[in-house]
Amino acid sequence: xxxxxxxxxxxxxxxxxxxxxxxxxxxxxxxxxxxxxxxxxxxxxxxxxxxxxxxxxxxxxxxxxxxxxxxxxxxxxxxxxxxxxxxxxxxxxxxxxxxxxxxxxxxxxxxxxxxxxxxxxxxxxxxxxxxxxx
Numbered sequence: 001x002x003x004x005x006x007x008x009x010x011x012x013x014x015x016x017x018x019x020x021x022x023x024x025x026x027x028x029x030x031x032x033x034x035x036x037x038x039x040x041x042x043x044x045x046x047x048x049x050x051x052x053x054x055x056x057x058x059x060x061x062x063x064x065x066x067x068x069x070x071x072x073x074x075x076x077x078x079x080x081x082x083x084x085x086x087x088x089x090x091x092x093x094x095x096x097x098x099x100x101x102x103x104x105x106x107x108x109x110x111x112x113x114x115x116x117x118x119x120x121x122x123x124x125x126x127x128x129x130x131x132x133x134x
Contacts, residue, residue, distance in 0.1 A: 046125070048121055048129075050065075050069040051129065052066060052129050053066060053130070054117075054130060055134055056107060056113065059108060060104055060105070060107070061104065061105045061106070061107040062103070062104050063094075063104075063115060063130070065078055065097065065098070065100070065102075067100065076120050076122055077095055077096060077097050078094050078097050078101070078117055078118070078119055078120070080116070080117050081115070081116040081117075082105050082113055082114065082115055083113055083114050087103065087105050097119065097120070115130065115134055116128060
C-alpha cells in the first residue's frame with residue numbers, strides 16, 4: 001500500500017517540469033523577438049580592413065601605408081602618432097591615404113617607440129590600422 005501512495009504522488013512531477021520549461025522557452029523567445037524589434041543589434045560599426053607597416057633604422061622610424069586589404073580604396077587620410085604625440089612631418093601622399101605613401105619620424109635609437117596609425121574613411125569614420133612598437 002505504501003508503494004501505491006508514492007506512485008500517485010510522483011504523477012505531478014512531470015506536468016510541473018513541463019510548465020516550467022514552457023514558461024522558460026516563452027521568456028527566451030520574447031527576449032529574442034524584442035531584441036530584433038527594438039533594433040538592439042543595429043548599432044554595430046563597420047570594421048575596415050587595410051594595412052600599414054613600421055620599421056626603424058637607426059633613429060629614423062619609417063611608416064608605410066601598404067594599401068592592402070579590400071577597403072584600401074575607402075581611405076581618405078592617415079594620421080600617425082609616435083609615443084602619444086601627433087606626427088606632422090610627413091608628405092601629402094600619407095595625408096591623402098595614397099597607396100605606398102611613406103612617413104618618416106625621428107625616434108630614439110634602441111628605444112621601443114610606440115607607433116599608432118589611424119585611417120580616416122569615406123564615411124567619416126576612423127579606425128586604428130597599425131599599433132606597434134619599433
